[in-house]
Amino acid sequence: xxxxxxxxxxxxxxxxxxxxxxxxxxxxxxxxxxxxxxxxxxxxxxxxxxxxxxxxxxxxxxxxxxxxxxxxxxxxxxxxxxxxxxxxxxxxxxxxxxxxxxxxxxxxxxxxxxxxxxxxxxxxxxxxxxxxxxxxxxxxxxxxxxxxxxxxxxxxxxxxxxxxxxxxxxxxxxxxxxxxxxxxxxxxxxxxxxxxxxxxxxxxxxxxxxxxxxxxxxxxxxxxxxxxxxxxxxxxxxxxxxxxxxxxxxxxxxxxxxxxxxxxxxxxxxxxxxxxxxxxxxxxxxxxxxxxxxxxxxxxxxxxxxxxxxxxxxxxxxxxxxxxxxxxxxxxxxxxxxxxxxxxxxxxxxxxxxxxxxxxxxxxxxxxxxxxxxxxxxxxxxxxxxxxxxxxxxxxxxxxxxxxxxxxxxxxxxxxxxxxxxxxxxxxxxxxxxxxxxxxxxxxxxxxxxxxxxxxxxxxxxxxxxxxxxxxxxxxxxxxxxxxxxxxxxxxxxxxxxxxxxxxxxxxxxxxxxxxxxxxxxxxxxxxxxxxxxxxxxxxxxxxxxxxxxxxxxxxxxxxxxxxxxxxxxxxxxxxxxxxxxxxxxxxxxxxxxxxxxxxxxxxxxxxxxxxxxxxxxxxxxxxxxxxxxxxxxxxxxxxxxxxxxxxxxxxxxxxxxxxxxxxxxxxxxxxxxxxxxxxxxxxxxxxxxxxxxxxxxxxxxxxxxxxxxxxxxxxxxxxxxxxxxxxxxx
Numbered sequence: 070x071x072x073x074x075x076x077x078x079x080x081x082x083x084x085x086x087x088x089x090x091x092x093x094x095x096x097x098x099x100x101x102x103x104x105x106x107x108x109x110x111x112x113x114x115x116x117x118x119x120x121x122x123x124x125x126x127x128x129x130x131x132x133x134x135x136x137x138x139x140x141x142x143x144x145x146x147x148x149x150x151x152x153x154x155x156x157x158x159x160x161x162x163x164x165x166x167x168x169x170x171x172x173x174x175x176x177x178x179x180x181x182x183x184x185x186x187x188x189x190x191x192x193x194x195x196x197x198x199x200x201x202x203x204x205x206x207x208x209x210x211x212x213x214x215x216x217x218x219x220x221x222x223x224x225x226x227x228x229x230x231x232x233x234x235x236x237x238x239x240x241x242x243x244x245x246x247x248x249x250x251x252x253x254x255x256x257x258x259x260x261x262x263x264x265x266x267x268x269x270x271x272x273x274x275x276x277x278x279x280x281x282x283x284x285x286x287x288x289x290x291x292x293x294x295x296x297x298x299x300x301x302x303x304x305x306x307x308x309x310x311x312x313x314x315x316x317x318x319x320x321x322x323x324x325x326x327x328x329x330x331x332x333x334x335x336x337x338x339x340x341x342x343x344x345x346x347x348x349x350x351x352x353x354x355x356x357x358x359x360x361x362x363x364x365x366x367x368x369x370x371x372x373x374x375x376x377x378x379x380x381x382x383x384x385x386x387x388x389x390x391x392x393x394x395x396x397x398x399x400x401x402x403x404x405x406x407x408x409x410x411x412x413x414x415x416x417x418x419x420x421x422x423x424x425x426x427x428x429x430x431x432x433x434x435x436x437x438x439x440x441x442x443x444x445x446x447x448x449x450x451x452x453x454x455x456x457x458x459x460x461x462x463x464x465x466x467x468x469x470x471x472x473x474x475x476x477x478x479x480x481x482x483x484x485x486x487x488x489x490x491x492x493x494x495x496x497x498x499x500x501x502x503x504x505x506x507x508x509x510x511x512x513x514x515x516x517x518x519x520x521x522x523x524x525x526x527x528x529x530x531x532x533x534x535x536x537x538x539x540x541x542x543x544x545x546x547x548x549x550x551x552x553x554x555x556x557x558x559x560x561x562x563x564x565x566x567x568x569x570x571x572x573x574x575x576x577x578x579x580x581x582x583x584x585x586x587x588x589x590x591x592x593x594x595x596x597x598x599x600x601x602x603x604x605x606x607x608x609x610x611x612x613x614x615x616x617x618x619x620x621x622x623x624x625x626x627x628x629x630x631x632x633x634x635x636x637x638x639x640x641x642x643x644x645x646x647x648x649x650x651x652x653x654x655x656x657x658x659x660x661x662x663x664x665x666x667x668x669x670x671x672x673x674x675x676x677x678x679x680x681x682x683x684x685x686x687x688x689x690x691x692x693x694x695x696x697x698x699x700x701x702x703x704x705x706x707x708x709x710x711x712x713x714x715x716x717x718x719x720x721x722x723x724x725x726x727x728x729x730x731x732x733x734x735x736x737x738x739x740x741x742x743x744x745x746x747x748x749x750x751x752x753x754x755x756x757x758x759x760x761x762x763x764x765x766x767x768x769x770x771x772x773x774x775x776x777x778x779x780x781x782x783x784x785x786x787x788x789x790x791x792x793x794x795x796x797x798x799x800x
Contacts (some may be wrong), residue, residue: 138613138617138620139154139162139163139165139620139660140153140154140155140611140613140620140622141153141154141155141613141617142154142163142165144157144161144163144239144241145217145239145259145261146161146214146239146240146241146245146248146257146258146259147159147161147239147241147248148248148461148517148519148529148531149248149446149448149461149463149515149517150448150459150461150517150519150529151397151448152519154611155565155573155611155613156519156527156565156573157529157565157575158529158563158564158565158575158576158577158607159241159242159243159561159563159575159577159579159607160185160186160241160242160243160607160609160622160624160626160656161239161240161241161242162184162185162239162240162242162658162672163237163238163239163240164180164181164183164184164237164238164240165237166235166236166237166263168670168710169232169235169238170797171710171712171722171750171752172710172722172724172748172750173748173750173762173764173766173793173795174232175231175232175233175277175285175307176230176231176232177198177229177230177231177232177235177238177260178191178197178198178200180232180235180238181200181238181240181258182200182726183708183710183724183726184238184240184258184672184708185240185242185656185657185658185672185673185674185706185708186202186203186242186256186654186656186672186674186676186706187200187201187202187211187240187242187256187258187706188200188201188701188703188706188728188731189201189775189776190206190207190701190775190776191775191776192352192353192776192778192785193348193350193351193352193377193411193413194225194411194415194778194779195207195208195225196225196226196227196379196409197227197230197348198213198225198226198227198230199211199225199776200213200255200258201255201701201702201703202242202255202256203242203243203255203256203626203628203652203654203676203678204255204628204650204651204652204654204676204678204699204702205254205255205583205603205628205630205650205652205699205702206255206699206700206701206702208224208225208226208252208587209252209583209584209586209587210252210253210254210255210583211253211255211256211257211258212245212249212252212253212256212257212258213226213257213258213260214249214257214258214259214260215228215229215260215262215342215383216259216260216261216262216340216385217259217261218383218385218401218403218405218442218444219249219250219252220405220407220438220440221440221442221467221469221509221511221588221589222438222469222471222507222509222587222588222589222590224436224438224471224587224589224590225587227344227346227379227381227407227409228342228344228379228381228383228407229260229262229322229342229344230320230322230344230346231305231307231320231322231344233275233287233289233303233305233322234262234263234289234303234305234322234324234342235260235261235262235263236261236262236263236264237261238258238259238260238261239258239259239261240256240257240258240259241256241257241259242255242256242624242656243255243256243579243605243607243626243628244559244561244579244580244581244603244604244605244628245257245579245581246533246535246557246559246579246580246581246582247515247517247531247532247533247559247560247561247579247581248515248517248531248533250465250511250513250533250535250557250559251535251555251557251559251581251582251583251584251588251600252582252583252584253581253583254581254582254583254601254603254628254630262301262303262324262326262340262342263289263291263301263303263324264301264326264328264338265291265292265293265299265300265301265326265327265328265338266291266292266293266299266301267292267293267299267330268292268293269292269293270290270291270292270293270294271290271291271292271799271800272288272289272290272799272800273287273288273289273290273797273798273799273800274286274287274288274289274797274798275287275288275795275796275797275798276795276796277793277794277795277796278793278794279309279791279792279793279794280790280791280792280793281309281310281311281312281791282308282309282310283307283308283309283310283791283793284307284308284309285305285306285307285308285795286305286306287303287304287305287306288302288303288304288305289301289302289303289304290302290303297329297330297331298327298328298329298330299327299328299330300325300326300327300328301324301325301326302324302325303322303323303324303325304321304322304323305321305322306319306320306321306322307319307320308320311349311351311788312367312786312788312789312791313349313351313366313367313368313369313786314367314368314369315350315351315369315371315375315492316349316350316351316369317349318346318347318348318349319346319347320344320345320346320347320348321344321345322342322343322344322345323342323343323344324340324341324342324343325340325341325342326338326339326340326341327339327340333391334390334391334392335388335389335390335391336388336389337386337387337388338385338386338387338388339385339386339387340383340384340385340387341382341383341384341385342382342383342384343380343381343382343383344379344380344381344382345378345379345380346377346378346379346380347377347378348377348379349377350369350371350375350376350377350413351369351371351785352370352371352413352415352416352417352778352783352785353417353777353778353783353784353785353786354366354368354369354370354417354783354784354786355417355418355419355426355780355782355783356419356739356782356783356784357419358419358421359739359782361774361784363772364488365487366772366786366789368487368488370414370417370426370428370485370490371413371414371492372413372414372428372431372492372493372494372495373492373493373494374412374494374495375412375413375414375495376410376411376412376413377410377411377412377413378408378409378410379407379408379409380407380408380409381405381406381407381408382405382406382407383403383404383405384403384404384405385401385402385403385404386401386402386403387399387400387401388400388401394450395449395450395451396447396448396449396450397447397448398445398446398447398448399445399446399447399448400443400444400445400446401443401444401445402442402443403440403441403442403443404439404440404441405438405439405440405441406438406439406440407436407437407438407439408435408436408437408438409434409435409436409438410433410434410435410436411432411433411434411435412432412433412495413431413432413495414428414429414430414431414432414481414483414495414496415430415431415432415778415779415780416428416429416430416778416779416780416783417780417783418780418782418783419487419782420484423484424487425484425485425486425487426484426485426486426487427482427483427484428482428483428484428485429481429482430479430481430780431476431479431480431481431482431495431496431497431498432475432476432479433475433476433495433497433501434473434474434475435473435474435475435501436471436472436473437471437472437474438469438470438471438472438589439469439470440467440468440469440470441467441468441469442465442466442467442468442469443465443466443467444463444464444465444466445463445464446461446462446463446464446515447461447462447463448460448461449461453520456520456521456522456523457520457521458518458519458520458521459518459519460516460517460518460519461515461516461517461518462515462516463514463515463516464512464513464514464515465511465512465513465514465515466511466512466513467510467511467512468508468509468510468511469508469509469511469589470506470507470508470509471506471507471508471589471590472503472505472506472544473503473504473505473506473507473590474501474502474503474504475501475502475504476497476498476499476500476501476502477499477504478499479499480496480498480499481495481496481497481498482496483496502544502545503544503545504543504544504545505541505542505543505544505545505550506541506542506544507539507540507541507542507588507589507590507591508539508540508542509537509538509539509540509588509589510537510538511535511536511537511538512535512536513533513534513535513536514533514534515531515532515533515534516531516532516533517529517530517531517532518530518531524567525566525567525568526564526565526566526567527564527565528562528563528564529561529562529563529564529565529577530560530561530562530563531560531561531562532558532559532560533558533559533560534556534557534558535555535556535557535558535559535582536554536555536556537554537555537556537588538552538553538554539552539553539554539555539588539589539591539596540552540553541591541593541596550593550596551593551596553591553596555584555588555599555600557582557600557602558580559579559580559581559582560579560580561577561578561579561580562577562578562579563575563576563577563578563579564576564577571612571613571614571617572610572611572612573610573611573612574608574609574610575608575609575610575611576606576607576608576609577605577606577607577608578604578605578606578607579604579605579607580602580603580604580605581602581603581604581605582600582601582602582603583600583601583602583603583630584600584601585598585599585600585601585633585634585646594644595634598632598634598644598646599632599646600632601630601631601632601633601646602630602631602632603628603629603630603631604628604629605626605627605628606626606627607624607625607626607627608624608625608626609622609623609624609625610622610623615661615662618661618662619659619660619661619662620658620659620660620661621657621658621659621660622656622657622658623655623656623657624655624656624657625653625654625655626653626654626656627651627652627653628651628652628653629649629650629651629681630649630650630651631648631649632646632647632648632649633646633647633648633649633650633682633683634646634648635647635648635682635683635684635685636684636685636686636691637684637691638684638691638693639691640691641686641689641690641691642686642689647682648680648681648682648683648684649680649681649682649683650678650679650680650681650683650699651678651679651681652676652677652678652679653676653677654674654675654676654677654678655674655675656672656673656674656675657672657673657674658670658671658672659671659672665713666713666714666715666720667711667712667713667714668711668712668713669709669710669711670708670709670710670711671707671708671709671710672707672708673705673706673707673708674705674706674707675704675705676702676703676704676705676706677704678698678699678702678704679695679696679697679698679699680694680695680696680697680698680699680735681695682695683695683697683735685735687736692736694735694736694737697732697735697736697737698731698732698737699732699735700731700732700733700734700735700777700781701731701732701733701776701777702731702732703728703729703730703731703743704729704730705727705729705730705743706727706728706729707725707726707727708724708725708726708727709724709725710722710723710724710725711723711724712750718753718754718755719751719752719753719754720750720751720752721749721750721751721752722749722750722752723747723748723749723750724747724748724749724750725745725746725747725748726745726746726748727743727744727745728743728744728745728773729743730742730743731776733777733781733782733784734777734781739777739781739782741774741776741777741784742773742774744771744773744774744787745771746766746767746769746771746773746787747767747768747769747771748764748765748766748767748768749764749765749768750762750763750764750765751763758798758799758800759796759797759798759799760796760797761794761795761796761797762794762795762796762797763792763793763794763795764792764793764794764795765790765791765792766788766790766791766792766793767787767788767789767790767791768790769790770789770790771787772786772789773786773787774786774787775787
């Protein structure tokens, strides 16, 4: 098992490669032995990037209907070889910086879920970041990376959360263990931050005010200090009172990087990012007699001294050496630290007899997590029997520690009137204390190869071996609870055939692994289980047309995941690893620039997800859920965004987001209805350096639910209508 592989900026090289690569390398941090640090340092002393030596300008803020051929841009999430989306035998998409600016999604999850086939199931318990893709859900199945690096263990991701410092978001759908290790059967989301550039120094300031007392302020600056040094700095802060009572939130994000290019062959970059969050202390509302109650839409039943706080920091030293067009060597050493604190009354139940709400599960939890690691790889481009060949080899090593404190068994209870109540205070029955510490030492070896059999036909294969040693210490007794080794091999084989220069057919088969639960939170009971494995078959087509003013893709896939933890039909109290879950579906995307300033981007996903062999305990009885849809999985998803530049200084745009019905329980008896939200934009650019944007989100004030909390009869509601005015000034 393991964490993520490596990705980074690869300079484009051979003339046969249409694009150069400036993409991040994913990694874990091999840290614990001096050997791994020395290995990283050896490559770090002299790295550089030939591509970043080229001057890059900040993207203009105006909304433009000009074509962008994202299919031909390099996508680090799909390969270590610097391939474009068109060259990759998988479903990979990019949300570019100008799209983020146009759509105005300040929250990262809002931006990510405009990508095809992704939906959110975010709540405070998972750090507000969990996603669903291709029938699989949560941080143990849909991996999230920051500049190609993952936070190991699937605990839940609380950084990044703001789109201001983001350059682009890359999405790979389907199994990705061959690139990133365990925990990516559903897909991978890679958030790429803005980087230092070689152009003149450019600055940007943005301010937003809106309903619900929303206020945002952001500043960005970057460029070359001289012929060798360049930098990037981004700072942003957000606050809002939210759409529910007691729903205020605050956050602050800081990221910066300093880059040294001592020569055309070497590049070294030191970067640091930190985020502080106090998200809304909101855990949803209870169903009333088994149904959502519109009268509870703005209610929040948490206690007065409730608390949620996240503090994350990521530090990295990244080196790249490009001695010639045929060779690129990359290495990164990184350190991640996260502190999280929850103190809330988390469960709310409707009491039919009295018409009141019972609050229970008064929960206090603290996380103290750190991770140190290194990822190093080398890419070689050469000839093989008269054919062009590219190969990437590397290793990934890290050490991670996770300490958990709580007040289990989470006692405390109170009953309040659903409409008029005193919040009261937090009840701590058992007392909060450190309970356990999990530590993991992980390493991985990986190789990837792409062979151009003919100018039109290429084949790609990859293999990754992951090994992790996990131990758990009971901090109450001072004893070791268990020590366990996990190992897994992920692989992928695929092919791309270009019918024409602009039309490609592809097929792939891949195998990946998911842990039975978050590895760094693995309990003694779950430590006896092995990883679950999944295999996917995918075929698809990608095409650019109208002189690259349009592009479309279509993918069909089937994934089968085995070794789910299920209940023993003969003994419901006993868990066995015999279950199976599968999904199959179609995904389509379309982007096209039309005459008279029009631009349309659309995507849709149709999914059939099922438990094939799964049993759970219900009232002490083993009950089969075979044929049921997994929880929080919408089987229909669609997004549409259209913009019209009706005047050189004016742009209007509208977006639709459709999420199909989902189930809150495995019995499929509680169905969260589908919903469609509508966003509108009117943008004016009175001068070249100033842009004013008026945005409306969920303008028809659709009442909808995003997910169920751990209590399946307690649902979180999506935000209501919001209006924001933004001013952006560049200088």
